[in-house]
Amino acid sequence: MSRTRHIIIVEPSFIIVEGLSAVFSKFGLKYTISKAATLEELSSLLIIKACDAIVLNPLLLQNNMKGVQALKTRFEDIKWIGLVYAYHDPSVLAMFDTTITISDTPESIDSKTDKILLSEYSADKDLPQDILSEREVDVLKLLASGLANKEIADKLNISINTVITHRKNISQKTGIKSVSGLTIYAVVQKLITLENISG
């Protein structure tokens, strides 16, 4: 088990900061996050607390390449991750150890971060064996989304009989017969997103 990594996110957009923060939070104690909106704030943060990596919007480099170079020299162990959501000159991106984009999945962000932090790559790839076939998952998703058999059939362009057959197989494989049970199953298996109400 590797230690917790401390990461500083430097990005002016509140949305991006919170979103990226949420991404790292998904991985439990693996990461702790600090936030900064400007390079000045970053400098202040670095004085009071060490960190393993800095996620930085390259836009912030525009007028202060020198200052950043100084920081890089001073904290040579810190990894720099570019956070791109627009075009950036390759020469600018070259200064980063890796880049992540806003379209990256949490897993890909975690994996990229892992890689540059040289931490041991999680070997346990015991991915949950998908009991259900692809088509069965299609049906289950729509079912858990509130559609009736007929609607599912229309959406998937198959006959209602086929939908019923799939549902029979789904129930048999999962051992769950009720719609509510299957809905929860879909949520737990992350087949559908149930993210409501902050709590």
Place this chain on the structure above:
Amino acid sequence: MSRTRHIIIVEPSFIIVEGLSAVFSKFGLKYTISKAATLEELSSLLIIKACDAIVLNPLLLQNNMKGVQALKTRFEDIKWIGLVYAYHDPSVLAMFDTTITISDTPESIDSKTDKILLSEYSADKDLPQDILSEREVDVLKLLASGLANKEIADKLNISINTVITHRKNISQKTGIKSVSGLTIYAVVQKLITLENISG
């Protein structure tokens, strides 16, 4: 004190979704959020739950302008908010009631959202705010736990007709008709925990 507004965020980027979600969460009970990554998911969500506004990345419109127009017609009271972080053709942006960008502050996002939600009559329809009665909650809990109407009736020592009546009222109050939608509602409202579900 106005009622809670339900907003659906439709955006493929996990980061953006989480970030924007965090923005709305800042305002406590003012907003509740659902998330969708694609237009398909949006359609499914709209079936099981009403909403006040949809925040949508215009990029998702590229290949499905028609589908969105259909949704707009079908749910004419829903406000559409463009979520822009790149250039978009003005003709595309024209279909939105307002737009927000990732550089907006939480306050500005709240203010923009407020503005369009208050525009025109926001004649309270029978959206989610009606609270369920005690007995209705009893029924909902058992329903979301996988029991059929008959089983619920037995468990509560009432006739199946009464259960059906309760369910009609529940659906009317929540605006949710499908069992899966009600199940998710029950989970979100913390009426049941995931362990309660049986087959």
Place this chain on the structure above:
DNA sequence: TTCAATTTCATTATTTTTAGTGATTTTCAG
């Protein structure tokens, strides 16, 4: 006490779902 909401139950007609049994076509790894 009064009135509204809640809880209870019923009937009828329709629609949807489930159960059981088969069967044909596709797909894909060995």
Place this chain on the structure above:
DNA sequence: CTGAAAATCACTAAAAATAATGAAATTGAA
């Protein structure tokens, strides 16, 4: 190529759920 799994569709009978109305008894706050 072959066989197994997957995906497709059909038919029937029974069970369950929904829709539309109506209404009596209970409860609780004004």
